Amino acid sequence: MQPNPIQASTHRTTHKTLKFSNMTQSFTSLPQELQLATSAHVKYIQSLDSRKDEYDYWLTEHLRLNGLYWGLTALHLLGHPEALPRAETIDFVLSCQHENGGFGAAPGHDAHMLSTVSAVQILAMVDAFDDLETRGRGKAQVGKYIASLQNRQTGTFAGDEWGEEDTRFLYGAFNALSLLGLLHLVDVDKAVDHIAACANFDGGYGVSPGAESHSGQIFTCVAALTIAGRKELIDVDRLGRWLSERQIAGGGLNGRPEKKEDVCYSWWVLSSLEMIGKTHWIDKAKLTSFILSSQDTDKGGISDRPGDMVDVWHTCFGIAGLSLLDYPGLEPVDEVYCMPKSTIKRVLGR
Amino acid sequence: MADQGGSNHGIARTSRTRTEEQRQKDLERIKDYRALEDQVRHHAAKNDYSSDVFALTSKLLRLNPEYYTVWNVRRRCLISGLLSKPSPGSSPSKALPTSSPTATTTTSSADFSSSLSTETPPAPESQTTGKSGITAEDDEEQKQQTRQQDQQNDQQILQKELHFTIPLLLESPKCYWIWSYRLWILKQVIERLPVPVARNIWEEELGLTSKMLLRDQRNFHAWGYRRHVVEQLESPELEGKSLVESEFEFTTKKISQNLSNFSAWHSRSKLIPRLLDERNANDEARKAFFEEELNKIGEAINVGPDDQSLWYYHQFLMLNLVNSAEHPTIAPAFTQEERVTYLRREIESIQELLEDYDDAKLIYEALFDYTLYLCQLQGRKPNEQEEKDLKGWLGNLKKLDPMRSGRWADLERDLGLKE
Ligand SMILES: [Zn+2]
Numbered sequence: 001m002q003p004n005p006i007q008a009s010t011h012r013t014t015h016k017t018l019k020f021s022n023m024t025q026s027f028t029s030l031p032q033e034l035q036l037a038t039s040a041h042v043k044y045i046q047s048l049d050s051r052k053d054e055y056d057y058w059l060t061e062h063l064r065l066n067g068l069y070w071g072l073t074a075l076h077l078l079g080h081p082e083a084l085p086r087a088e089t090i091d092f093v094l095s096c097q098h099e100n101g102g103f104g105a106a107p108g109h110d111a112h113m114l115s116t117v118s119a120v121q122i123l124a125m126v127d128a129f130d131d132l133e134t135r136g137r138g139k140a141q142v143g144k145y146i147a148s149l150q151n152r153q154t155g156t157f158a159g160d161e162w163g164e165e166d167t168r169f170l171y172g173a174f175n176a177l178s179l180l181g182l183l184h185l186v187d188v189d190k191a192v193d194h195i196a197a198c199a200n201f202d203g204g205y206g207v208s209p210g211a212e213s214h215s216g217q218i219f220t221c222v223a224a225l226t227i228a229g230r231k232e233l234i235d236v237d238r239l240g241r242w243l244s245e246r247q248i249a250g251g252g253l254n255g256r257p258e259k260k261e262d263v264c265y266s267w268w269v270l271s272s273l274e275m276i277g278k279t280h281w282i283d284k285a286k287l288t289s290f291i292l293s294s295q296d297t298d299k300g301g302i303s304d305r306p307g308d309m310v311d312v313w314h315t316c317f318g319i320a321g322l323s324l325l326d327y328p329g330l331e332p333v334d335e336v337y338c339m340p341k342s343t344i345k346r347v348l349g350r
Numbered sequence: 351m352a353d354q355g356g357s358n359h360g361i362a363r364t365s366r367t368r369t370e371e372q373r374q375k376d377l378e379r380i381k382d383y384r385a386l387e388d389q390v391r392h393h394a395a396k397n398d399y400s401s402d403v404f405a406l407t408s409k410l411l412r413l414n415p416e417y418y419t420v421w422n423v424r425r426r427c428l429i430s431g432l433l434s435k436p437s438p439g440s441s442p443s444k445a446l447p448t449s450s451p452t453a454t455t456t457t458s459s460a461d462f463s464s465s466l467s468t469e470t471p472p473a474p475e476s477q478t479t480g481k482s483g484i485t486a487e488d489d490e491e492q493k494q495q496t497r498q499q500d501q502q503n504d505q506q507i508l509q510k511e512l513h514f515t516i517p518l519l520l521e522s523p524k525c526y527w528i529w530s531y532r533l534w535i536l537k538q539v540i541e542r543l544p545v546p547v548a549r550n551i552w553e554e555e556l557g558l559t560s561k562m563l564l565r566d567q568r569n570f571h572a573w574g575y576r577r578h579v580v581e582q583l584e585s586p587e588l589e590g591k592s593l594v595e596s597e598f599e600f601t602t603k604k605i606s607q608n609l610s611n612f613s614a615w616h617s618r619s620k621l622i623p624r625l626l627d628e629r630n631a632n633d634e635a636r637k638a639f640f641e642e643e644l645n646k647i648g649e650a651i652n653v654g655p656d657d658q659s660l661w662y663y664h665q666f667l668m669l670n671l672v673n674s675a676e677h678p679t680i681a682p683a684f685t686q687e688e689r690v691t692y693l694r695r696e697i698e699s700i701q702e703l704l705e706d707y708d709d710a711k712l713i714y715e716a717l718f719d720y721t722l723y724l725c726q727l728q729g730r731k732p733n734e735q736e737e738k739d740l741k742g743w744l745g746n747l748k749k750l751d752p753m754r755s756g757r758w759a760d761l762e763r764d765l766g767l768k769e
Contacts, residue, residue, distance in 0.1 A: 053373060053377060055376045055379050055383070058380055059383075059414050059416070060416075062417055062418055062419070063416075104419065105418075108391050108419070109419045110418065110419040110422050160422075162422060162425060163530050200616070201665075201666055201669060202662055202665075206574075207574055208574070208577075210577055210620050211573075212570070212612065212613055214570060240757075241757070244754050244757055245658065245754075251753075256568075256570070257612050257659055257662070258657070258659060262359070278757075280756035280757075281754055281756045282753060283753040283755075286753060303358065304358065304359050304360065307363055308358065308359075308361055308363055309358040309362065309363050310358070310363065311358040313357035313358075314358070
């Protein structure tokens with residue numbers, strides 16, 4: 001990293017143990033609380049922008065564009081892409097753009113890699129790259145902004161002009177640039193070398209050379225290598241094994257050895273397993289019920305684990321996980337981009 | 351993208367209804383918060399980074415430390431007025447490790463750097479030579495004095511900034527933006543202060559990471575942060591020397607406090623190659639070191655054979671015996687015979703563990719792996735007895751760990767162990 005002291009350990013909570021007798025692969029035989037509460041989730045996501053009388057709404061403005069990406073992805077996967085109005089979505093995204101091409105989290109917020117990637121992903125999902133060209137500052141300028149954040153000596157990326165470097169930003173850059181068809185603006189080989197230097201003997205990847213393996217960082221490194229077409233660098237057997245060991249008794253997956261399970265980590269581990277062709281190394285039925293039991297079936301939304309407070313972040317990654325697990329009725333998700341496969345097909349032609 | 355603030359982790363689900371009174375209270379808070387926010391933005395939009403604005407950012411960041419744009423405003427306040435202007439030539443001008451960004455950046459910072467160059471007074475050198483009785487020497491002295499005053503002023507401000515973030519960090523230890531700001535301040539420390547002073551401040555930072563790891567010993571970020579601080583303390587910029595011995599000692603201490611600390615074991619595995627190099631360890635010393643580590647982890651496993659952290663480290667040691675070409679190894683001079691002996695000895699003692707713990711799946715997995723390592727080392731296929739053992743252990747793995755049955759099935763197929 002710089003350490004990315006964002007998120008870490010204290011996943012205290014009451015973990016409700018749910019007993020499932022005769023869990024089978026057949027989803028229709030699941031009890032009511034283990035059915036996907038699609039309409040509740042749609043309503044929950046729609047309600048997120050109408051909470052302007054809540055203090056938290058204002059405290060989280062620095063995540064507005066990311067939140068829109070999480071919510072929109074969930075809606076697309078749920079088969080309700082129209083649940084947020086397209087024109088307003090595009091207007092909002094474009095209103096966050098700076099002259100230098102980068103996007104801030106909301107109007108008045110500084111440009112940052114994370115919000116810029118979300119902006120590109122949203123525009124890709126609602127098929128609005130043309131609007132970016134005609135009404136925004138254009139693809140080329142966005143590409144230039146992202147490319148300016150690469151450290152040309154080490155190949156890695158910073159989050160903004162001040163910030164520290166982290167493989168999250170490298171992945172974000174590859175994600176957005178490849179969607180824009182502008183990956184050639186950066187030194188891909190250097191970036192790949194940097195990822196290789198983050199590898200550990202257990203097959204995983206850390207946040208920087210020397211750092212211990214961590215599911216979130218593994219996702220960013222494996223996805224970036226996939227985008228770069230360099231998967232041959234991955235030690236598939238060792239990594240697959242480390243990732244499969246993340247599944248613990250409750251069926252959910254954790255981020256590191258001896259940690260608690262979490263819906264968002266479940267997505268990073270599962271999607272990484274998918275990229276290396278090893279999802280059959282975990283118990284998919286158990287993971288499915290773990291995610292489903294983390295829903296608030298009444299008011300909508302998904303939480304980190306059963307019984308906790310929901311948020312749009314876990315709602316997105318929970319639904320993406322279910323999609324990758326072939327839960328019926330969901331749009332297929334792309335494991336590299338965490339967006340609908342149909343979007344990736346339209347944008348990348350594959 | 352990887353995790354960010356704003357997501358709820360470990361907060362129990364409660365009903366989301368508020369009373370009208372609570373709602374009114376929220377509306378009041380929103381009003382105050384937004385008024386403050388408006389003020390900061392209003393000034394920033396006009397490139398006003400005065401000390402008044404600086405004070406407003408303190409207020410706002412205490413309410414919301416996730417507000418990265420406001421941290422940026424604060425940085426701009428510091429470099430556009432509060433901190434001394436780097437006088438040309440005097441600055442140690444260590445290029446920021448974050449490379450290119452400065453070139454393109456946001457409009458505001460571009461504006462900022464241009465305003466900086468116009469504000470900088472013309473270089474005093476042009477006026478020095480012998481004018482109005484001031485000798486070059488006096489002038490040099492005066493410059494020296496100004497520089498010292500500047501440094502003292504900078505030191506005061508930078509240390510104040512480090513203090514400012516502490517209560518915020520205690521309240522939101524996972525907030526990325528606070529850490530990022532703190533590191534930026536620490537970079538300014540290197541660039542602006544004399545080396546001994548800067549070094550002191552960075553050493554205190556190492557103390558802070560130790561304290562954090564006392565509060566939460568697996569804190570991923572604290573370990574990463576510590577690695578970064580150590581790297582800086584070792585760097586020529588701080589006239590540093592290697593800390594590998596004391597860091598290795600630190601992992602030993604952490605492990606003795608709690609064996610099940612993968613972060614500490616991991617850190618240890620990364621330090622060892624450098625440690626041995628710097629000790630100029632000869633073959634004998636390396637062998638002794640390897641055996642000591644093996645004993646240490648062996649004892650730990652005897653107590654906690656279900657602990658993944660311990661087995662990962664054990665595996666790291668075993669890989670030193672087989673993968674010598676790929677990684678820097680502890681004892682590159684081991685003979686083939688020695689390697690085989692170590693592996694056999696480990697396999698035997700792990701088998702003994704089964705007498706007490708016949709339901710610990712990690713034991714079966716280790717036996718399975720190491721038997722294959724042995725075959726790999728000797729360039730042969732498993733013999734009849736080994737094949738029988740492998741089948742038996744795999745059977746136990748399937749039984750004890752049905753969640754990963756797909757993996758066991760693949761192993762069975764790939765190794766031709768199917769009955
Ligand atoms: Zn989570």
